Amino acid sequence: xxxxxxxxxxxxxxxxxxxxxxxxxxxxxxxxxxxxxxxxxxxxxxxxxxxxxxxxxxxxxxxxxxxxxxxxxxxxxxxxxxxxxxxxxxxxxxxxxxxxxxxxxxxxxxxxxxxxxxxxxxxxxxxxxxxxxxxxxxxxxxxxxxxxxxxxxx
Amino acid sequence: xxxxxxxxxxxxxxxxxxxxxxxxxxxxxxxxxxxxxxxxxxxxxxxxxxxxxxxxxxxxxxxxxxxxxxxxxxxxxxxxxxxxxxxxxxxxxxxxxxxxxxxxxxxxxxxxxxxxxxxxxxxxxxxxxxxxxxxxxxxxxxxxxxxxxxxxxxxxxxxxxxxxxxxxxxxxxxxxxxxxxxxxxxxxxxxxxxxxxxxxxxxxxxxxxxxxxxxxxxxxxxxxxxxxxxxxxxxxxxxxxxxxxxxxxxxxxxxxxxxxxxxxxxxxxxxxxxxxxxxxxxxxxxxxxxxxxxxxxxxxxxxxxxxxxxxxxxxxxxxxxxxxxxxxx
Numbered sequence: 086x087x088x089x090x091x092x093x094x095x096x097x098x099x100x101x102x103x104x105x106x107x108x109x110x111x112x113x114x115x116x117x118x119x120x121x122x123x124x125x126x127x128x129x130x131x132x133x134x135x136x137x138x139x140x141x142x143x144x145x146x147x148x149x150x151x152x153x154x155x156x157x158x159x160x161x162x163x164x165x166x167x168x169x170x171x172x173x174x175x176x177x178x179x180x181x182x183x184x185x186x187x188x189x190x191x192x193x194x195x196x197x198x199x200x201x202x203x204x205x206x207x208x209x210x211x212x213x214x215x216x217x218x219x220x221x222x223x224x225x226x227x228x229x230x231x232x233x234x235x236x237x238x239x
Numbered sequence: 240x241x242x243x244x245x246x247x248x249x250x251x252x253x254x255x256x257x258x259x260x261x262x263x264x265x266x267x268x269x270x271x272x273x274x275x276x277x278x279x280x281x282x283x284x285x286x287x288x289x290x291x292x293x294x295x296x297x298x299x300x301x302x303x304x305x306x307x308x309x310x311x312x313x314x315x316x317x318x319x320x321x322x323x324x325x326x327x328x329x330x331x332x333x334x335x336x337x338x339x340x341x342x343x344x345x346x347x348x349x350x351x352x353x354x355x356x357x358x359x360x361x362x363x364x365x366x367x368x369x370x371x372x373x374x375x376x377x378x379x380x381x382x383x384x385x386x387x388x389x390x391x392x393x394x395x396x397x398x399x400x401x402x403x404x405x406x407x408x409x410x411x412x413x414x415x416x417x418x419x420x421x422x423x424x425x426x427x428x429x430x431x432x433x434x435x436x437x438x439x440x441x442x443x444x445x446x447x448x449x450x451x452x453x454x455x456x457x458x459x460x461x462x463x464x465x466x467x468x469x470x471x472x473x474x475x476x477x478x479x480x481x482x483x484x485x486x487x488x489x490x491x492x493x494x495x496x497x498x499x500x501x502x503x504x505x506x507x508x509x510x511x512x513x514x515x516x517x518x519x520x521x522x523x524x525x526x527x528x529x530x531x532x533x534x535x536x537x538x539x540x541x542x543x544x545x546x547x548x549x550x551x552x553x554x555x556x557x558x559x560x561x562x563x564x565x566x567x568x
Contacts, residue, residue: 115260121538187420194421220545
């Protein structure tokens with residue numbers, strides 16, 4: 086088993102949160118500074134969550150690619166009206182696939198065909214679920230946005 | 240971000256030149272005004288002598304924050320001065336500095352308005368609603384307001400605002416956001432048929448006006464103002480800024496009582512989506528402000544991520560509901 090040569094990132098973040106909460110905040114009396122300190126605790130907790138998770142959008146983009154591929158297979162006219170999928174090693178893959186997703190949602194707002202039904206049943210819920218997952222990660226920052234950091238770990 | 244310790248001696252020199260003081264103006268430590276995130280707002284207390292006479296004054300300093308919310312100091316200043324000239328309560332702007340080299344960000348300085356921007360009592364709130372309604376009646380063409388864009392028709396005004404907020408979102412986003420693009424298209428397709436054109440404040444409600452002894456001293460935060468439909472303001476007040484004081488339905492009833500403005504359910508639904516769209520797009524800019532290093536304070540990170548996404552989630556829920564209803568195309 087290898088020995089750690091330095092404190093872990095999580096330990097540094099936890100130490101920072103503890104210091105702000107228990108040493109700095111009790112001595113801060115300016116309202117704006119107290120609010121900022123509470124928000125900073127929320128941001129450090131967000132940092133802990135980010136450090137332990139996946140910071141790239143690769144898996145989300147792969148899921149979108151699969152859904153769009155299936156949409157194009159079922160409704161070939163979509164590809165010509167919305168745009169081609171990029172190659173999977175494209176430098177701008179994420180950007181292009183998200184752009185295609187935008188175009189497909191806009192298509193669904195304007196058309197009432199079977200392709201729209203599939204966009205609304207397969208693509209849109211996936212995009213909403215990605216949004217909700219990202220939003221959930223930010224909850225420590227939202228909880229402390231008013232300046233109240235709450236207790237140390239919740 | 241404005242460094243208030245570095246800025247203090249620089250502001251002393253700036254004010255000395257503008258006030259024509261005998262010596263250098265003494266500037267007390269800046270007092271951060273704890274409202275709003277779009278601009279850095281500070282109370283500035285100064286004392287100096289002029290022609291041998293000792294003078295004490297207070298000003299409000301409003302500084303940009305690296306492009307937050309897509310604001311532009313010059314547009315805001317011109318409009319605030321124009322509405323004040325048109326008789327709408329707004330603070331007097333003394334000086335404007337667009338060169339970021341002076342303090343670190345463009346800024347302007349206003350006369351200090353005595354009063355509170357804290358939660359008003361209901362009688363004051365009713366007075367505010369009446370004055371906001373009166374502002375909506377202003378003949379904005381005759382007033383020759385210096386606007387960012389001047390629309391030709393009510394629908395044109397609507398599209399201008401949707402495009403404006405989408406461009407603010409595009410400026411701040413790290414990558415495309417399909418649900419925001421969907422919302423922009425939905426808003427254009429579903430714009431109400433009964434749109435009107437008037438001067439819209441854009442960010443009205445508690446904390447964005449100063450009151451004293453039951454009277455409205457000044458409307459503040461003019462950077463979202465434009466020509467649009469008054470329901471934008473009523474929904475912003477009811478469903479967003481005023482939510483901590485009353486339920487939206489209670490605001491709706493109060494607004495109808497005071498102004499005789501009846502907002503239909505479908506208009507209410509539309510403007511609720513629009514204001515969340517506006518908020519979500521504006522909030523995206525905070526992410527760029529944060530990641531670019533212009534202002535790395537934690538409120539910028541929270542606004543640019545969590546607050547942006549919570550509004551977008553609300554929009555996507557509401558638009559999702561409309562897919563279950565028959566299309567009217």
